[in-house]
Amino acid sequence: MPEWNEADLASKRRRAYEAAAGVRDPEIPVLTIADLGILHDVSIGPGGRIDVVILPTYSGCPAMGIIQIEVETALARAGFAHANVRLSHSPPWSTDRMSDEGREKLRACGIAPPSRGAGKRSLFETGEEVACPRCGSPGTERISEFGSTACKALWRCTSCREPFDYFKCI
Numbered sequence: 714m715p716e717w718n719e720a721d722l723a724s725k726r727r728r729a730y731e732a733a734a735g736v737r738d739p740e741i742p743v744l745t746i747a748d749l750g751i752l753h754d755v756s757i758g759p760g761g762r763i764d765v766v767i768l769p770t771y772s773g774c775p776a777m778g779i780i781q782i783e784v785e786t787a788l789a790r791a792g793f794a795h796a797n798v799r800l801s802h803s804p805p806w807s808t809d810r811m812s813d814e815g816r817e818k819l820r821a822c823g824i825a826p827p828s829r830g831a832g833k834r835s836l837f838e839t840g841e842e843v844a845c846p847r848c849g850s851p852g853t854e855r856i857s858e859f860g861s862t863a864c865k866a867l868w869r870c871t872s873c874r875e876p877f878d879y880f881k882c883i
């Protein structure tokens with residue numbers, strides 16, 4: 714057994730985490746996978762191999778395969794070849810895992826961020842309240858279940874009249 718230096722391991726893990734965390738979502742490039750809460754775990758396995766766990770978002774989202782490859786590429790670029798990047802459904806991803814920073818980035822580019830705890834609340838409420846990302850008005854209505862990508866819905870503000878994408882809650 715080699716002598717592992719705790720400080721070296723911690724710094725190696727941190728560098729690997731930062732490399733993986735910088736990968737952007739192909740459908741919403743303003744968000745990194747860390748912002749989205751997709752990046753679940755980065756650890757150092759036996760022999761120093763980097764193990765990464767990512768949580769799939771919307772089932773069948775074609776972006777997941779791309780994200781997996783991009784994480785491997787980012788790690789290889791940072792000097793971690795042969796990293797093991799796997800998808801896990803446990804814990805299940807939900808929009809509640811999105812960071813506050815991620816929500817702000819969405820709003821800044823005109824996409825309404827998902828409301829918190831939506832999964833639970835939608836059992837009891839029929840309508841979702843979505844604030845307009847441009848003017849903040851709660852007077853909004855859904856135009857279409859599908860926006861520019863499958864994970865977004867198209868909404869419209871009744872105050873400023875602008876249509877906007879809403880990141881769907883799950």
Ligand SMILES: [Zn+2]
Pocket residue numbers: 845846847848849850870871872873874875
């Ligand atoms: Zn508005």
